[in-house]
Amino acid sequence: MNRIQAVILDWAGTTVDFGSFAPTQIFIEAFHRAFDIDITLEQARIPMGLGKWQHIEALGKLPEIDICWQNKFGRSMNNDDIDAIYATFMPLQIAKVVDFSAPISGVIQTIAALRTQEIKIGSCSGYPRAVMEKLVPAAARLGYSPDYWVASDDIPAGGRPGPWMALQNVIELSIDSVASCIKVDDAVPGIAEGLNAGMWSVGVVLSGNEFGKTWDEYQTMPHDAILELRQKAAAKLFAAGAHYVIDTLADLPQLIGVINDRLAKGERP
Structure with missing residues (x-):
């Protein structure tokens, strides 16, 4: 109860497919x-x-x-x-x-770091199963493979913004408290999904849908343009209820330390 046991990650724009294209x-x-x-x-x-x-x-x-x-x-x-x-x-x-299955920069290293802390890696997506059955093995060949994944049409009750895909991860990963989970997503319905599931909800800005640039476009953008678009994207995710926003998944391990401190004090999402 006093530490993060699992992270539940979106796919496009969060772990693969920079910019969600x-x-x-x-x-x-x-x-x-x-x-x-x-x-x-x-x-x-x-x-x-x-x-x-x-x-x-x-x-x-x-x-x-x-x-x-x-x-x-x-x-x-x-x-x-x-x-x-x-x-x-x-x-x-x-x-x-x-063609969009390559892990975003820093994702593979982040997953390895989380696993050293015995944090389980769940995932869910707005993609239906037929798409996920192509994406999951393609991403695995390139180094990213979560412990569990669920597709939007796997749950009879429906997908986002409902909590069901996130909660299915809790069941399959044998997590004993939703407050010990972080849902990470780059889009508003995914932030709502985490909140509805009773989890810490974290928005991803630079690699995600709201920022909406390819890696090459991002690398060549003027600094002021990055700051302006980043602020706009972060504001939208905060307005959706995100507890925190990060630039990319590479920033998640440091944030987990912050959330663990809050859990140890008895705080909950």
Whole structure:
């Protein structure tokens, strides 16, 4: 009860795929292929962290996309439309996800450091199982392999922002207190997931969806531009309820010491 026993990590933007580009680019392509509707990268990022069917549903409710739908079809997006886009999205995502499976800089070293402290490594994702079955072994070949993973469609009750994927990790990893867990995520629904599960919720800024830059773009950005975008991304994650924000997962071990001190004083999330 007085120390962190497990961290439950998101995938794209948190442990792999710096900038979370695999899902966002595929949403753009799926909308175009299925209905010849063009959405922007910024729009595609807005519901990030939800299950992918729910992500498409949320995109259809954005006022600017709903207007496009009304103009083209004389109505709003319906479930048949969502199913059609999802059916287009899935094979594209399955084919492309391995190209975005490289662990983010510092992740492999961080996982090794956590394991020396006997901290278990859980994970969950907005990806469905069919995508995760391609991503997990690809990431393992490159050095990242959590102790457990669960996909958004594995849980009958649904995915984020509900607590169920995070709690499934607690069960499978045999953790005796949710207060001894940290949920780490780069998107708002994932922060809510951790809070709803009764865990410490930590947002990831620089490698994640809210910052939204590739590694190469980040490396060439002016310092002032980095600070401005970082502050904006951190503010959004704090507004969602994050207890802390970090730049990348490499900052997590130091933060665990801070949280352990709070647990030892009897504090809880």
